[in-house]
Amino acid sequence: MKTYAVPHSDLVVPGLILGLMRIAEMSDADIRQSFDTAVEAGITMVDHADIYGGAPHRSESRFGEAVQLSPSERAGILIQSKVGIRKGYFDFSSAHILKSVDESLAALRTDYLDILLLHRPDALVEPEEVASAFDALHTEGKVRHFGVSNHTPGQIELLKSAVRQPLLFNQVQLSLTHASLIAQGVAANMVGVEQSASRDVGLLDYSRLKGMMLQAWSPFHTGRGKGIFLGDTENHGELNALLEVMAAKYGVTPTGIAVAWIARHPANIQVVLGTTRPERVRDSAAGADVVLSREDWYQLFRAAGHTLP
C-alpha cells in the first residue's frame, strides 16, 4: 500500500481509508472481517463521523463493539472522526464539538482520536470557538490532529485565522464521474462550457500549494443520489467498457482502476472506500498501487464525460 507523509505533521497515512458510514446494520463478524481485510491490505486508517449509522454515534459504537481493538491494534491504526452536522443544522460551537468528541471516544472505546474533521461548513462558524475547542481537545490528549471536510479555501483560511493547530486534511467528494474539482481547471475560462464553472473556488491548487491532503469520499459514485457508475452500462457505457480494458492492461479489476485514477493525481489524494465487502476492499487496495500512464488517465477522464478543450 502506498503511503504519504502528511505535510506539517509527523503523520504517515495510507493511500486508502476504510470508510465506516455503512456498517450500522452489519454483524460484528462482518465488521471485524471487513476491518481485518483492510488492515491486511495496508489500509490502516478508518473514517467515521458522529452522525453515521442513523442515530448519533451509532456506527462508531458498532465499530467499537465489533472490533474491540487490543492496545497494540489501536496503536497500529489511525482513527478519524467528524463533528459538526446535527439533525437539521450545523454546529461548530465549542460546547458541541467538545461534547460530541467525548461521545465519539466512548462509542469507539478509545481514549483518543488520531484525526478530527469539521464535517461541513457551518454558516454560523465563529473561528475562536473552534480554536478554543481544538486547544482543549489537543491539550487533554483527546485529539492528535485536525482537519476539515467539504470546505473551500476561504473557509479554511477563516478557520486558520484563529485555530493554532495545522489543518492537515480536507475530505471532499471526488470520483471519476464527480470530478469537477479536477475537471474545472482543465476547461478553465471557456464561455458556455458547464465544466468551466468553479464550484470549489480553486480548492485543488490551494491544497497543493498549502500542503493540505485531500481525501476523496464516494469514489465510486456518479454524483449526488445517482448511484454507482461501476457496472452502470446504461448511463456510463463507454466508461465501463474502458475500465474493463484498463483492468486487463494493468492486471486489476475495474474497481481498482477507479481507485487508481484518483490515486494517480499528483496532489496525493487519499481514497475513502465505502464498501462493506472484503473483496472490494482487496480490489481497491490493488488499484492503489497502479500508476496509470498519463495517456490512460486522460482517456478515462474523457470516457467519464469530461471535456478536454
Ligand SMILES: NC(=O)c1ccc[n+]([C@@H]2O[C@H](COP(=O)([O-])OP(=O)(O)OC[C@H]3O[C@@H](n4cnc5c(N)ncnc54)[C@H](OP(=O)(O)O)[C@@H]3O)[C@@H](O)[C@H]2O)c1
Ligand atoms: N465527508 C463527507 O461529507 C462524506 C460524505 C459521504 C461519505 N463519506 C465517507 O466516505 C466513505 C465512502 O463513501 P461511499 O460509501 O458513498 O463511497 P463508495 O465507495 O463510492 O460507495 C460505497 C457503496 O457503493 C457500493 N458499491 C461499491 N462498488 C460497487 C460495485 N462495483 N457495484 C455495486 N455497488 C458497489 C457499496 O456496496 P457494497 O458495500 O455492497 O460493496 C456501497 O454501498 C464513507 O464510508 C464515509 O466514511 C464522507
